Amino acid sequence: MQEQEQAIQLNKTRRLATGLLLAMAILFVVSRLLQPRYHYLSFVSAFAEAAMVGALADWFAVTALFRSPLGLPIPHTAIIPRNKDRIGDSLSNFLEHNFMTQEIIRDELRMIDFAGAAAGWLAKPENSYAVSRQVVRSVPALLKVVEDEDVRQFMQNRLSSALEHTKFAPVLAEILSVLVASGHHRALFQHMISLAARALEHNKPYIRWKIHEHSPRWMPRAFDEKLYVRLLEAIQSTLDEMRDEDSEWQTRFQGFADELVDQLRTSPEYEAKIHAVLGDILKHPLVRDYTVEVWHDIKSRLVADALSPTSQMQVKLNQAISSFGNELLRDKKVQRKLNQWIRIFATETIVGRRQDIADLVSRVIRKWDADTMSRKLELHVGKDLQYIRINGTLVGGLVGLVLHAITLLLWSSGA
Structure with missing residues (x-):
């Protein structure tokens, strides 16, 4: 035209x-x-x-x-x-050394208020709405490009990398030491005894049946009953003894808890075992399938929200963009810093690439x-x-x- x-x-x-x-x-x-x-x-x-x-x-x-x-x-x-080619080289050289210099570009950019202009534009409701709407509308297309297997592999690699660079044993040691210092391990021990007692109470018929089943045929029935009663009394007596805070059982459990905390802090074997267990969990097919299901759920929710006339993503994004624009518009200090950063970045980029830009002029003219x-x-x-x-x-x-x-x-x- x-x-x-x-x-x-x-x-x-x-x-x-x-x-x-x-x-x-x-x-x-x-x-x-x-x-x-x-x-x-x-x-x-x-x-x-x-x-x-x-x-x-x-x-x-x-x-x-x-x-x-x-x-x-x-x-x-x-x-x-x-003289086409020579003219192209001359124009290229003239452009490189007379237009794209530090002084010229810096002086030209100094007159432009990049941050203020951007802030004023984003602060207008119609503009922030247009930007947020355009971004949200691109979400479904963007998600279609992403392969499910790539996402699964990415998540698994990130988790594996995080596990590889994280030491869990010292963390567990600190958690256990806090619990032990607060006496929570005793409550756990008492809870375990209570569970054992309830299990014993609920399984008495089964225990009696097992004793009768494994007794010789010639053994009198009364003897089995006596054995059953004595066995229950022994177990119940042991459980009662274990409930006593001054019992040997409590002392042993305290020693076990202290030893476990110390081993978690100092022993590399525990760290290796924890990593091995977590690694096996991540490699398990159930974990892989669960990761894909989570991604499918996230993706379907994002697409549904992006296509909705009342998209929450757009509302939140619109609010964020508008708020950012208004805050930046009021903060002149930040504007000056942003403008300075943009000028430095633009100047360094243009000057650093000026030979490539000038060569482009020469190459295009040579092609004509x-x-x-x-x-x-x-x-x-x-x-x-x-x-x-x-x-x-x-x-x-x-x-x-x-x-x-x-x-x-x-x-x-x-x-």
Whole structure:
């Protein structure tokens, strides 16, 4: 669209310059024919003649930039097509060393308030809503790209990596030491005894049956019953003894708890065992399937919410964006820091890549053929060059008129 407009303007100006040349030619011919009858037309003839010379000279100069005038192989014409690559390298070098410097870019960026503009834009409700809506709408498409197996593998790898770099034994030791210091291990021991007592009470018939089943056939039934009663009494007596806080059982359990805490703190074997158990758990098919199910549930919930007209994600995101914009808009100190960071980052990035950017100009121009190069440059500067033809016509005519007047003055003085 821009090139079409440029072509229209160029053709209009070119026709004006060419029309002025033709007008000077017609004026020259007419004035020369009528000059014998009207001597004052010599001034007109001199103006038209010099104007034609100036117009033709400038036409030749302008045309020689882009092509050979009249298609003739005149030396030092078609300058741009013949020197396309050299012009591209010169433009590239000029751009690199005169535009993309630290000083120029830093000065230009200093006038731009990036953070303030962004904050003001985000603070407007319609803009924060548009951004949040666009982000939420992209969620389903983004989730479709993500493979379930990749997510499972990623989660498992992250968990494995976390386990690998985490020491669980010292953590468990600290937890147990706190529990032991608070006496919770005694409550646990009493709870275990109570569980054993209830299990004994509920399984008395089973114990009696087992004793009868394993007794010899010749053993009297009464003997089995006595054995059963004595066994229950012994077990019950032991449980009662274990409940006593000063019993040997309590002392042994205390020693076991203290030893376990010490082993967890110092023994690498315990750490290795814990890692082995956790590793086996993570590799178990149930854990793998559960991970996939969790991901499916998360994904379905995210998609459903993203497609909902009353999406909670969008509401929260909209609030966050709007709040961020308003907070940033009020905090001038943060704005200055952000602007400074953006300027430094942009300047370092552009200057660091200026050779690549400049080389891009050179590479693109090298890919163009000669006609494309000439056409593009002529479209951009051709209109101004046509005005040079127009000015050359008028200035040449005025110079010719002055020279003619001087000639007549000298001739009359000599006579």
